[in-house]
Amino acid sequence: MTSIPRKKNYNQLFLECYTKEFPCVTCSINESNYTFCLCCACDINISSGVSMADHAGPLFRKMFRKSEGAKKHGCGRTKTVAKISEMADECQSYLADMLKTTPFSVATDGSSDESTLYPKRFTNQK
Numbered sequence: 001m002t003s004i005p006r007k008k009n010y011n012q013l014f015l016e017c018y019t020k021e022f023p024c025v026t027c028s029i030n031e032s033n034y035t036f037c038l039c040c041a042c043d044i045n046i047s048s049g050v051s052m053a054d055h056a057g058p059l060f061r062k063m064f065r066k067s068e069g070a071k072k073h074g075c076g077r078t079k080t081v082a083k084i085s086e087m088a089d090e091c092q093s094y095l096a097d098m099l100k101t102t103p104f105s106v107a108t109d110g111s112s113d114e115s116t117l118y119p120k121r122f123t124n125q126k
């Protein structure tokens, strides 16, 4: 039996703290997975973390009107996802190599109703 791959469902919602960190955005009067860009006076879909990349080019062109770099900026969602994937591959390899040679600790939460942590130290030394 062949399974049909499920389409990923992204549900990122606007949080008030976004305005503190990025004063140019505020809540949208429309859907909760949109934010309103005060620079461009338009709604931006934030349902997935990288969907805001589609708005970077138009925003940069408004913010830096004389910049040739801003005019040429072409890195929307697709290219951003490709870059993140490439960086993740590199980081994963670097992290794996580092963990083979460097002692490290991991703490896990023991249960859902207590804040008991169970730390464990890992090292390659015998």
Ligand SMILES: [Zn+2]
Binding pocket: 037, 038, 039, 040, 041, 055, 058, 059
């Ligand atoms: Zn904008």
